[in-house]
Amino acid sequence: MKLYHNPQTIALASLIAMHETGAKFETILVDIGAAAQQSPEYLGINPKGRVPALITDNGIITETIAILGYLATMFPAAKLTPTDPYQFAKMQEFNSYLASTVHVNHAHKLRGGRWATQESSFNDMRAKIAQNMLECFQLIEREYLRGPWVMGNQYTIADPYLFAISRWLTGDGVDMNALPAITKHSAAMNERAAVKRALAV
Numbered sequence: 001m002k003l004y005h006n007p008q009t010i011a012l013a014s015l016i017a018m019h020e021t022g023a024k025f026e027t028i029l030v031d032i033g034a035a036a037q038q039s040p041e042y043l044g045i046n047p048k049g050r051v052p053a054l055i056t057d058n059g060i061i062t063e064t065i066a067i068l069g070y071l072a073t074m075f076p077a078a079k080l081t082p083t084d085p086y087q088f089a090k091m092q093e094f095n096s097y098l099a100s101t102v103h104v105n106h107a108h109k110l111r112g113g114r115w116a117t118q119e120s121s122f123n124d125m126r127a128k129i130a131q132n133m134l135e136c137f138q139l140i141e142r143e144y145l146r147g148p149w150v151m152g153n154q155y156t157i158a159d160p161y162l163f164a165i166s167r168w169l170t171g172d173g174v175d176m177n178a179l180p181a182i183t184k185h186s187a188a189m190n191e192r193a194a195v196k197r198a199l200a201v
C-alpha cells in the first residue's frame with residue numbers, strides 16, 4: 001500500500017492508523033504549501049485534489065472514513081473497530097460528525113473561497129472559527145469521548161481521527177483549558193508509538 005499524506009492535515013489520522021496496523025506501506029508526502037495536491041499527477045490519483053489517498057492492490061481509496069475503515073477491516077488483529085454492530089455504528093456516528101461538521105467548520109478558516117467570493121465574507125467566516133470549533137469539541141467532550149479513548153477502553157480508528165483535528169484547535173484560537181478531556185486524550189495519543197512514528201515524518 002501507498003499513502004499520499006501530509007501530517008499537518010487530516011491525512012495524519014490515516015498515517016497513524018497505518019502505523020497502528022503494523023503493516024508495511026510506503027508514504028508519499030504531498031506538499032500542500034506548494035499546492036502539490038493540484039498537480040496533474042496527484043489529480044490523477046485523487047481528482048478532488050485532497051489528501052489522504054491510499055493506493056491498494058484493488059484500487060485507490062480517498063476519504064478519511066473510508067481509508068480508516070479499510071485499514072481496520074484489512075487488519076483485524078489490530079482491533080481498531082468494535083465488533084458489536086451497535087458500538088460500530090456509534091463509532092461511525094462520531095467519525096461522520098468529524099468529517100461532515102467539525103472538519104468543514106475548520107475549513108472555513110483557510111478555504112473560505114469554497115463558499116464565498118468577497119474578502120469581507122472570508123473575514124466573517126474566520127471570525128466564527130474559534131467559537132464553532134469550541135462548541136463542536138464541547139459537544140464531543142459531553143456526548144462522545146468516553147475515556148480514555150473515544151469508545152471507552154478500546155482504542156479505535158476514531159482516536160487518530162479525533163487527534164488529527166484536535167491538533168488544529170490552538171491555531172483556530174480555541175483555549176485548550178476549556179477542553180480538559182480532549183487535552184488528556186491528545187496527551188495519551190502522543191505517547192503511542194504509532195503517533196510518534198507518524199509525527200516523525
Ligand SMILES: N[C@@H](CCC(=O)N[C@@H](CS)C(=O)NCC(=O)O)C(=O)O
Nearest residue numbers: 009010037049050051052063064099
Ligand atoms: N473529506 C475528506 C477531506 C480531505 C481534505 O479536505 N483534506 C485537506 C487537508 S485537511 C486537503 O487536502 N486540502 C487541500 C485543498 O483543499 O486544496 C477526508 O476526510 O479525507
